[in-house]
Amino acid sequence: MLFKHLAFQLYSGQILHIMGANGTGKTTLLQILAGLLVPLSGNVSWNGVSIDKNVVHFTENLLYINHRLGMKAALTPAENLYLFLARRNLIKTKSKQKALENIKQVLEKLDLNLHAHVLTAQLSVGQQRRLVLAKLLLIKADCWILDEPFTALDKKGVALIASLIEEQRYRGGMVIFTSHQSDYSLQTEVKKIFLDACCV
Numbered sequence: 001m002l003f004k005h006l007a008f009q010l011y012s013g014q015i016l017h018i019m020g021a022n023g024t025g026k027t028t029l030l031q032i033l034a035g036l037l038v039p040l041s042g043n044v045s046w047n048g049v050s051i052d053k054n055v056v057h058f059t060e061n062l063l064y065i066n067h068r069l070g071m072k073a074a075l076t077p078a079e080n081l082y083l084f085l086a087r088r089n090l091i092k093t094k095s096k097q098k099a100l101e102n103i104k105q106v107l108e109k110l111d112l113n114l115h116a117h118v119l120t121a122q123l124s125v126g127q128q129r130r131l132v133l134a135k136l137l138l139i140k141a142d143c144w145i146l147d148e149p150f151t152a153l154d155k156k157g158v159a160l161i162a163s164l165i166e167e168q169r170y171r172g173g174m175v176i177f178t179s180h181q182s183d184y185s186l187q188t189e190v191k192k193i194f195l196d197a198c199c200v
Helices: 026-033 055-060 077-087 093-109 125-133 155-170
Strands: 015-019 062-065 143-147 174-178 191-194
Touching: 015 026, 026 143, 026 174, 055 062, 077 093, 077 125, 125 155, 155 174
Parallel strands: 015 174, 015 191, 062 143, 143 174
Antiparallel strands: none
């Protein structure tokens, strides 16, 4: 058992940083919160309803990004993002061109526009990580769950992701993330949970 007696509430416009040493269950906790793992006891609720009883509504309002790249190496950044939107059923015949334009704008904001049609496998690790985080700009979700979002990013990349997290908060969204870094320069209050203190 990684942790027990762990309970917390998060409201609209709040940010939660989950901290802890390696092996304390940070990623496992995120997967439980995202509904990908079932806890041995207890439950996760969204708007007062257990997520297992409200799966569709919960997943429609969730954007979960794990620490793996999760992108197809044989596709270009533009193709990967288009596939991401298609898998969430966010592309329809009439909106295809609009989706492509949106993808172009997102790649420009993340300084990936010059690599839009290069195979993802040929990007640097930092560029691949920014590509994954481009999902934050492509869709609107009330809850972001991010596993190590600052990993492999330079200072400019860290500042950009921090600004996106703050924008999500100002929109009334919530963010839950893990990170070994404490210098991510968020200009707003961040709640923190130390899993070390919750371990058996």
